[in-house]
Each structure stands twice: as C-alpha cells, then as structure tokens.
Amino acid sequence: MTDSRHVLVVEDSRVQAKIISQHIGQATPFPTIVAHSLAEAMEAMTTKRKGIFVAILDRNLPDDPEGRIVSIAKSLQIPTVVMTATFNEEVRQQLLDDNVVDYFLKSLSEMTAMERLIERLYKNQFVTALVADDSKLFRLHMTSLLKNLNVKALTAEDGREALEVLGQNPDISLVITDYNMPNLDGFALVEEIRATHPKDKLAIIGVSAEGGAQTVKFLKVGANDFLVKPVQVEEFTCRVNQQLDMLEILAGFRECRDKAGY
Numbered sequence: 001m002t003d004s005r006h007v008l009v010v011e012d013s014r015v016q017a018k019i020i021s022q023h024i025g026q027a028t029p030f031p032t033i034v035a036h037s038l039a040e041a042m043e044a045m046t047t048k049r050k051g052i053f054v055a056i057l058d059r060n061l062p063d064d065p066e067g068r069i070v071s072i073a074k075s076l077q078i079p080t081v082v083m084t085a086t087f088n089e090e091v092r093q094q095l096l097d098d099n100v101v102d103y104f105l106k107s108l109s110e111m112t113a114m115e116r117l118i119e120r121l122y123k124n125q126f127v128t129a130l131v132a133d134d135s136k137l138f139r140l141h142m143t144s145l146l147k148n149l150n151v152k153a154l155t156a157e158d159g160r161e162a163l164e165v166l167g168q169n170p171d172i173s174l175v176i177t178d179y180n181m182p183n184l185d186g187f188a189l190v191e192e193i194r195a196t197h198p199k200d201k202l203a204i205i206g207v208s209a210e211g212g213a214q215t216v217k218f219l220k221v222g223a224n225d226f227l228v229k230p231v232q233v234e235e236f237t238c239r240v241n242q243q244l245d246m247l248e249i250l251a252g253f254r255e256c257r258d259k260a261g262y
Contacts, residue, residue: 004051009033083110124244133155174204186218
C-alpha cells in the first residue's frame with residue numbers, strides 16, 4: 001500500500017469504530033484502516049505506514065491503559081488526532097504534551113469538524129511554509145507545529161534571509177514572521193513580500209510578544225493574521241488551517257473568474 005490517502009482509525013469499541021469509519025468514508029474521499037487494539041494498531045502503522053497520512057486514536061485501549069499509542073504514532077511521524085470520551089484541563093495538557101494535532105470528544109456533533117481537519121491534513125502534505133524568526137528555539141517550535149500539521153517548513157533567521165528563501169522556493173504559500181528581527185524586521189519583510197505576492201496567493205501570519213499596536217501594524221502592512229507569543233497550540237492550528245483554507249477558496253474564485261473571461 002503506497003497511496004498515502006488512508007486514515008487509520010484506532011478504537012476498541014467496534015460499534016464506535018464502525019460509526020467513525022463510515023462517517024469518514026461518506027464525508028471524505030479517504031478510505032480507512034481500522035484497528036481495535038494497540039497490537040492491531042502497531043501492525044497497521046508498521047506494515048502500512050506509507051499508506052497512512054493521519055491517525056484517529058482512542059487513548060484508552062484494553063491492551064494500552066497508559067495511552068502509549070499516541071507516542072508510538074508520534075515516533076513514526078504520523079499526525080495524530082485523538083477522540084476522547086472525557087475532557088478536562090489535565091487531559092488537554094497531556095494531549096498537548098503528546099504533540100497531537102487536535103482532539104475531539106466522542107460525539108456525532110464533533111464528526112464534521114474532525115472530517116474537515118482530515119481533509120486539511122491531507123492537502124497540507126503539498127503545502128510549504130516559511131518561518132522567519134531570529135530565535136532558534138521559536139523556529140524549532142514553529143516548524144514542529146507545522147510538521148505536525150503535515151506542512152513542509154523552511155526557516156530563516158531574519159527578514160533578508162526570508163526574502164532569499166522565498167525567492168528560491170516559489171511554492172511557499174504561507175509565511176510566519178516575527179516582528180523583532182535584525183537586518184529586516186517583520187513589518188518591512190511583509191511590505192517587501194506584498195510588493196510581489198498578493199494576499200490571495202500567499203498568506204502571512206505576523207507574530208510578536210506584544211499585541212495592540214503591533215497587531216494593527218502587521219495587518220496594515222499586509223499580513224493576513226496575527227498571533228501573540230507565547231503561541232497557544234490550538235490557536236496556531238486553527239489560524240494556520242484557516243489561512244490555507246482561504247487560499248484554496250480564493251484559488252477557486254480565480255479559476256471560475258478566468259473561465260468566465262472576467
């Protein structure tokens with residue numbers, strides 16, 4: 001199995017697994033691989049790894065009371081979405097520590113959001129982003145989060161290097177830039193990018209430790225969105241996916257306009 005279009009569903013309840021699998025099959029073009037235990041999941045993840053682009057996991061399996069399934073999926077670099085029957089701050093923190101892409105309650109009302117995320121994660125395999133920040137630690141954090149979303153991430157230490165990387169990689173469709181950088185700061189970088197890359201073809205998310213006036217200025221010079229440090233993982237996921245969704249929608253509008261001869 002080499003076609004990386006499959007969704008791995010790991011759920012010990014056969015009824016729940018069938019419901020989740022059927023919903024994914026009906027709402028998305030992606031076939032599912034179903035496992036009901038840690039042993040079955042490990043076999044699927046190792047023998048069919050190339051065919052899997054995302055795993056939907058239950059953390060409470062009979063043969064895995066400690067929830068090792070999440071860290072195993074992470075070690076195999078499989079983006080992971082967790083379905084949980086209960087949720088509180090302790091569970092949330094554990095899921096964030098496990099570096100999951102997102103989490104949902106086991107509820108039919110959550111299925112639509114999960115299905116949209118699955119489709120986005122598949123499309124993200126073909127997305128390239130650029131992270132510009134003079135902090136190596138922050139660059140590593142951002143690239144880790146992007147990789148978790150199935151996005152290829154390139155990096156730059158300042159605005160000047162960011163422009164060089166952008167020029168060498170025309171497929172970049174998302175730039176995440178800090179404000180305070182040497183040589184060329186975030187505001188100037190956004191202005192330079194917007195001179196040749198319109199908002200409907202390349203999205204920019206500004207980042208700063210301060211909000212307020214910096215948020216406004218980032219948006220005024222051409223950024224699509226803004227995040228305040230320290231960046232919350234859930235907010236990052238939502239903002240990035242929203243920007244990529246919007247680029248896709250705008251590309252569709254351009255295609256329709258061109259066909260209509262406008």
